[in-house]
Amino acid sequence: MKKLVIGTRGSALALWQARYIQDRLLQECGVESRLEIIKTKGDKILDVPLAKIGGKGLFTKELEEQLLTRQIDLAVHSLKDVPIDLPESLVLACITEREDVRDCFVSYTYPTLDSLPKNAKVGTTSLRRSMQLKARRADIACLSLRGNIQTRLSKLESGEFDAIILAYAGLKRLNITHIPYIVPLSTTEMIPAMGQAALGIECRASDSALHAILENLACKKTALCTQAERAFIKVLEGGCQVPIGVHCTLIGEIETGKVQISAIIGLPDGSNILQESLSASTQEADICAKELAHKLIAKGARQILAKAQQFFG
Structure with a gap:
């Protein structure tokens, strides 16, 4: 096969992820590749909360455009950033084995979430995290924190925040261990995002030879779980x-x-939350996931999500 072109965002974590795929392609499949760095809308607009600029494909659209124009052969994404509906001629050809799926509490001063002082400032990009934090500690001020991991950690170190919440997988992949308090939060304390800690490789539907190669990098167990999510x-x-x-x-x-599938939906201020779990055989994973969604819809999930949008006008 020709030398492949891998599209990636330019952050340290995105480059780690792309190089990880690049190394595996070479070592396990004997396929050479090079990286093409592409800036996405989510990378360019850093002074507005993600939920406010909203929409689908904040971190994927530009990479998909490069796939469609054949400027790149595959795009490496954090799976949690990949929209559910892809352009018609593109496919999610491979989902890799998950890293640690948990979120984590990070602070230079405070050892745990519960040890934070009243009205502490906690930085997060995520409405999902804000919702679960506020449900646990209503007094906490959840403040928008944008930028790559290094930018966020720099703001924490400078004292802008008492603590921040990050995906543990990113810290592990970048081997960040120097901060005094990095405390993983169990998936019962904070339910993760869809696809968190897995990588998704997107390519053209017509590139069947590439699909066959990428199958060597896939993890069936992770694919089963993330596809249900x-x-x-x-x-x-x-x-x-x-x-x-x-x-x-x-x-x-x-x-x-x-x-076993667990889900939580609520308002960003933690004032109205629905939480449910269901289990099923692996053969019925997708059916179980859809049943869980309909169970939450029956309890008012759509109304809660509509109201959540009003928090950002």
Whole structure:
């Protein structure tokens, strides 16, 4: 196969992810590639909360345009950023094994979330995280924190925030360990985002030879769980910039085991929250996810999500 062109965003974490795929392609498939850095809308607009600029594809649209014009051969995404509905001629050809799926509490001063002083300033980009933080500590001031991991950590170090919440996978991938308090939050304390900690590789639907190569990098267990999470989100017509958490766990083996899917929906201020879990056989993972979504809809999920949009006008 020709030397592939991998499209990626330019942050340290995005480059780590792209190089990880690049290395695996070479070592496991004997395929050479080079990286093409592409700036997305989400990278360019850093002074506005993500939920306010909203829409789908904040971190993927420009990479998809490069795929469609054949400027790149594949795009490496954080799976949680990939919209449910892709352009017709593109496919999510590979989902890699998940890193640690948890969010984590990060602080230079305070050892735990519960040790924060009253009215502490906590930085996060996520309505999902804000919702779950405020449900636990109504006094906390959840403030918008944009930028790459290094930018966010710099703002924490300078004292703009008492603590911040980040995906633990990003810190692990970049080997960030120097901060005094990095405390993972269990998935029962804070339900993660759809697809969190997995990578999604997108390419053209017509590139069947590339699909066959990418299958070597895929993780069936992660794909099973994340596809169920995406099925849940599809029913709710939500994206990564809405206050929804969903996490699918595989119990046992993929052929004979079962899945447990937990979800949370609420207002960003934590004032109205719905939370449910369901389990099913692995063969019925998507059906279970859709059933869970409909169960929450029956309890008012759509009304809550509509009201959540009003928080940003």
